[in-house]
Amino acid sequence: MALPKHLQNGLTPDELTFLAEEETIDIVPLFSMTRVRLLSGIYGPFTPPSAAKVPLWLALSLKRKRKCRIVPPEWLSIDRVQNSLKEERENAESFCSLPRRFIEISKVLLDVAQDDLMQPSSLRSLLKDLREVRQAKIRIGLQSEGVMRGSYLQVTNLTPLELSELKPFLVKAMGIMQSLEPRKEEDEDEEEGGGNYAQ
Amino acid sequence: MDDDYYSLNSILAENHKLSCSFTLDVEGLGYLEGGTENNIHQHSKVELPFWLAQTLSLNEFTTFPLPPPYSNRVKAALNASAQSVKLSNLVGGNGWWYRWGRRIADVLDDEPQADLLNTLLKAFVNRLPALQDLSAHHASADHTLPEGSTSTGETFRDGMEGDERELFAIGQESGKVSKSWYDSSGRKGGR
Numbered sequence: 001m002a003l004p005k006h007l008q009n010g011l012t013p014d015e016l017t018f019l020a021e022e023e024t025i026d027i028v029p030l031f032s033m034t035r036v037r038l039l040s041g042i043y044g045p046f047t048p049p050s051a052a053k054v055p056l057w058l059a060l061s062l063k064r065k066r067k068c069r070i071v072p073p074e075w076l077s078i079d080r081v082q083n084s085l086k087e088e089r090e091n092a093e094s095f096c097s098l099p100r101r102f103i104e105i106s107k108v109l110l111d112v113a114q115d116d117l118m119q120p121s122s123l124r125s126l127l128k129d130l131r132e133v134r135q136a137k138i139r140i141g142l143q144s145e146g147v148m149r150g151s152y153l154q155v156t157n158l159t160p161l162e163l164s165e166l167k168p169f170l171v172k173a174m175g176i177m178q179s180l181e182p183r184k185e186e187d188e189d190e191e192e193g194g195g196n197y198a199q
Numbered sequence: 200m201d202d203d204y205y206s207l208n209s210i211l212a213e214n215h216k217l218s219c220s221f222t223l224d225v226e227g228l229g230y231l232e233g234g235t236e237n238n239i240h241q242h243s244k245v246e247l248p249f250w251l252a253q254t255l256s257l258n259e260f261t262t263f264p265l266p267p268p269y270s271n272r273v274k275a276a277l278n279a280s281a282q283s284v285k286l287s288n289l290v291g292g293n294g295w296w297y298r299w300g301r302r303i304a305d306v307l308d309d310e311p312q313a314d315l316l317n318t319l320l321k322a323f324v325n326r327l328p329a330l331q332d333l334s335a336h337h338a339s340a341d342h343t344l345p346e347g348s349t350s351t352g353e354t355f356r357d358g359m360e361g362d363e364r365e366l367f368a369i370g371q372e373s374g375k376v377s378k379s380w381y382d383s384s385g386r387k388g389g390r
Binding site (some may be wrong): 007009012013014019047107129136139142143147148156161164165166168169172173177179180181183184 | 297300312313316317319322323324327331332334335355358362365366369370372373374376378380384
C-alpha cells in the first residue's frame with residue numbers, strides 16, 4: 001500500500017479528532033453577523049445574546065480568536081460524567097454507552113475552551129478516571145476466553161478512538177492464533193486477511 | 200502470520216535446518232553431507248534447510264523426527280510456565296518458533312500435526328497476556344529514564360520469538376500514538 005506504515009492500521013487519534021470536529025455544537029457569539037454559507041451548510045445568523053449552532057471546528061476557531069463562548073454539550077457536565085463513571089465501575093462485564101465522539105470532543109473542549117466549562121480540573125480528572133476504568137476492562141477483555149480461542153473480543157460501546165488503539169495489536173494476535181489453529185479440512189481459504197492486514 | 204510468497208519472514212523461517220534421514224540411496228549428492236563421498240546412502244543423516252526437506256519429505260525421500268525446539272522437553276517446560284520459556288533461543292537466527300513449527304506441521308500427518316499445532320497455539324495463548332502487559336507498559340513508560348532490566352517483564356522480553364517481537368512493537372506503537380494524543384495540548388495551528 002502507498003500509505004506510510006503508521007497509517008495503515010486505521011485511523012489515527014488525530015484523524016478521529018478531525019472527524020469529530022464535524023459535529024455541531026452551540027456557541028454564543030460575541031459578534032454580529034448575518035447567515036454565512038459554508039460547504040457543510042448555512043450557519044447563523046449570529047446575534048450576540050442568542051446561541052447559534054455551528055460545527056465544532058468553527059466554534060474552536062472562533063473561540064481561539066475570542067469571538068465566541070462555547071456552550072458545552074449536556075453530556076459534558078460533572079454530573080453526567082460522574083454517572084457514567086459510576087455505571088462503568090458497577091458494571092464489570094460491559095462498557096457503558098458514551099456519545100460516539102465523547103473522548104475527542106471532551107479533550108478539544110478542555111484544551112481550547114477551558115473557561116467555558118464548569119470546574120474544568122475536576123472534569124478532567126473524572127474523564128481520566130473514566131478512561132482508566134475502561135482501559136482496565138479492555139485489558140481484562142484481551143485476556144478473556146473469547147480472545148484466547150481466537151474468535152472474538154467484546155467491544156460493544158467502545159468508541160472509535162479506543163478501538164483505534166486496540167485494533168492493530170488485536171488483529172495481529174488473532175491472525176497468528178488463526179494460523180496456528182489445527183486444520184479441519186484441506187481448505188486453505190480459511191486464512192482470511194487477518195495476518196496480512198496487520199503487516 | 201502470512202505465508203505470502205514475498206514475505207521475507209516466511210523465507211527466513213523456512214531456512215532453518217532440519218535433521219533428515221534419507222530413505223534411499225542418492226547418487227552424486229554426497230556433498231550435502233559435507234564428506235568426500237560421492238553418494239548419499241540409505242539411512243544417512245543430513246541437515247537440510249526446511250524448504251528442501253519439505254519437498255523431499257512430502258515425496259518420501261527423507262524422513263525426520265520432530266526437531267528439538269518442539270520436543271517433549273520444551274512442551275513440558277511450556278506447560279509448567281509458558282512465560283518463562285525463552286523461545287527466542289530455541290530456533291536459530293531470528294527465532295521464528297511459531298512460523299517454523301507451523302511449516303513443519305504442514306508436512307506431518309494428521310495426528311502429530313494437530314498435536315504440534317495445539318502446542319504452538321497453547322504456548323501463544325499462554326504467553327499473550329504477558330506480552331500485552333509488557334507492550335502496554337512500554338508504550339506508557341518514560342523512555343528518557345534509563346531502563347532497569349531486573350523485572351520479570353524484561354526477562355520475558357528477552358525470550359520473545361520473531362512474531363512476538365513484531366506484535367510487541369505493534370502494541371507499543373499504537374499505545375504510544377494514543378498516549379501522545381492524550382498528552383498533546385491541541386495547540387496545532389492555534390490563533
